[in-house]
Amino acid sequence: MTTARDVSALFVRGRLLAIPRKAARREQLLTHLARTLFDPDRAYTEKEVNEALLTVHDDYAALRRYLVDEGLLVRTRDGDVYHRP
Secondary structure, rough: OOHHHHHHOOOOOEEEOOOOHHHHHHHHHHHHHHHHHHHOOEEEEHHHHHHHOOOOOOOOOHHHHHHHHHOOOOOOOOOEEEOOO
C-alpha cells in the first residue's frame, strides 16, 4: 500500500513533476489525487475537475482521463458531471 511519503516524492512545492509512466506508480498517484482533491459526497463539473487537477499539473486532461479510466472518478453518461465512487 502507498504511503503519503511515497507519493510526495513525485511533487515539488505541491506540483507534480511528471505523470509516472509505470502503471503501478501512476495508480498510486491517481488514488492519492482522487482522495485529496475530490470529496466522494459531491458532484463536480468538468470545469471544477480541470481546475482541481490544474493545481497539481498542467496536463489536467491526461490526469482526468486516467482517473476515469481507473474508475477513481465516474463521469455521467452525458459527460457533464463527475463524482468519486
